[in-house]
Amino acid sequence: MGWKTLDDMDLSGKTVLTRVDINVPVKDGIVTDATRIERIVPTIKDILARGGKPILIAHFGRPKGKVVLDMSLRVAVPALEAALGRSVTLLETLEGAEALTDEAKAADVLLLENIRFHPGEEANDAAFAKRLAGLGNIYCNDAFSAAHRAHASTTGIAQHMPSCAGRLMQAELEALEAALGAPQRPVVAVVGGAKVSTKLDLLGNLVEKVDQLVIGGGMANTFLAAQGLNVGKSLCEHDMAPTAREIMTKAGAAGCEILLPADVVVAREFAANAANETVPAHACPEDAMILDAGPQSVARVGAALDSAKTLIWNGPLGAFEIEPFDMATNAAAKHAAALSKAGKLTSVAGGGDTVAALNKAGAAEDFTYISTAGGAFLEWMEGKELPGVAALNG
Structure with missing residues (x-):
């Protein structure tokens, strides 16, 4: 630098x-x-x-x-x-x-x-x-x-x-360098959010940089569907299935393990405290929608975090805005925060929904670094050169 x-x-x-x-x-x-x-x-x-x-x-x-x-x-x-x-x-x-x-x-x-x-x-x-x-x-x-x-x-x-x-720019750059530039391995990335299409560059860059990639939120539904699983009425970009398969192939070639939900929480309506059930990821009912990852999936994320030295987090694992579909995001965030506080994990998070989700979980304070940069944080995660940083190098 x-x-x-x-x-x-x-x-x-x-x-x-x-x-x-x-x-x-x-x-x-x-x-x-x-x-x-x-x-x-x-x-x-x-x-x-x-x-x-x-x-x-x-x-x-x-x-x-x-x-x-x-x-x-x-x-x-x-x-x-x-x-x-x-x-x-x-x-x-x-x-x-x-x-x-x-x-x-x-x-x-x-x-x-x-x-x-x-x-x-x-x-x-x-x-x-x-x-x-x-x-x-x-x-x-x-x-x-x-x-x-x-x-x-x-x-x-x-x-x-x-x-x-x-000082703020310095802190951001040092945190990002620790997370992706020269990180301690293993590195885990958690990427959630609604759509794969908005995070193609991000996923494509991360699978070549991290050891495990946890995919959550609506994006995970697209990956599940790309593997031939029925996702019922869930938010899903079915037209992105070929792209999802390409990303999985690229990850395999790079030695990056992709963690998708093994079990999911489904409901018939998108509303707080809606009647819901937990089912295996391959058993989503036709008339239901996936709104969160289940406890088995959360346990797998926790195990990945336990073995990791570095974590990059962008996006929630489910519909965190409404209960009880914030369970997976809250549990994983609190686990990452506890590991960070104990000095076992360097955790860097960023992006609008991410900050809101970590604050809601009460986990933000114990993360190593939380970026408030939004678009710049995402473009950095995508591997793009940021003009404002390049100008300082000049």
């Missing part, structure tokens, strides 16, 4: 252009979940402690190169100030950032207005990137979640100034 960290930079007296992700949920003008803001605090405090002045660069929503007042970053300022315990001054225009007022110069932290108000951002316009670079002395990217985008503030700017990873 050729990227530098804040430890490699002399920040004293320097203006540090810091790309962050504070694209937080908002309701009625109030930030409802400040997790993303809280996770950038170590980087900002580190820059300040070492004599640097941070100018935060961030996006909010998708204004598509136009000024949209409802997407102003002004809404994030109170939450930022609360998290940092310092004043934050919003720079409403690029011109204002280029000619700072005395008041702005005296502020602890500066925040540039929504970078996506400018068409040059998503176009990765070279002139715009150079103009951005003119605002400071050092570039720090702390937005791994935006690293899969080749935008001016994630890649273009790095060509014009000394660049490094912030």
Whole structure:
């Protein structure tokens, strides 16, 4: 890994252009979940402690190169100030950032207005990137979640100034390197979710990198059907059966064992506490749908985790949103968390549904690392080069 960290930079007296992700949920003008803001605090405090002045660069929503007042970053300022315990001054225009007022110069932290108000951002316009670079002395990217985008503030700017990873970006990259780059073996991956079609690249990459691949959720139904099993009225992409068989063949050639459900929990309706039964995977009734993996399947996943040194997790094993079809996800997640807490397993998880499922299971706190990056995490798992990371290597 050729990227530098804040430890490699002399920040004293320097203006540090810091790309962050504070694209937080908002309701009625109030930030409802400040997790993303809280996770950038170590980087900002580190820059300040070492004599640097941070100018935060961030996006909010998708204004598509136009000024949209409802997407102003002004809404994030109170939450930022609360998290940092310092004043934050919003720079409403690029011109204002280029000619700072005395008041702005005296502020602890500066925040540039929504970078996506400018068409040059998503176009990765070279002139715009150079103009951005003119605002400071050092570039720090702390937005791994935006690293899969080749935008001016994630890649273009790095060509014009000394660049490094912030603490959150550093933590993400180190966790991912430990999970797939140079992991301790055996490596187990748990991949769930609704559709195989959305995770083809992911599965294709993982079967060549891991020792065991647990497939759950609606995706597992497609693999079961591809083996000739009846899945009744379950969510299933029957047209993806040939692709599923190709993935299984590829896994066999790579020495990767695929673990599919051996038993399943079925119901006649998709509703909380619906009448249900556990049957062998090959015995799903015609009028029922598979909504979770059964206890025998959970035991097999547990055994795989017991023998593993590294775990990568993306997606739930069943319809975790409704009880009792969260049983398999909860049990496997708690088992992985216990092994991680005991120092027996390095566990890295990511993806929207994944974070929600692990939080619901009460397991998230004990995982080694949970990525909030979403799309960037998935593209990394797919084996793709992330432009924002590649730019730091440059």
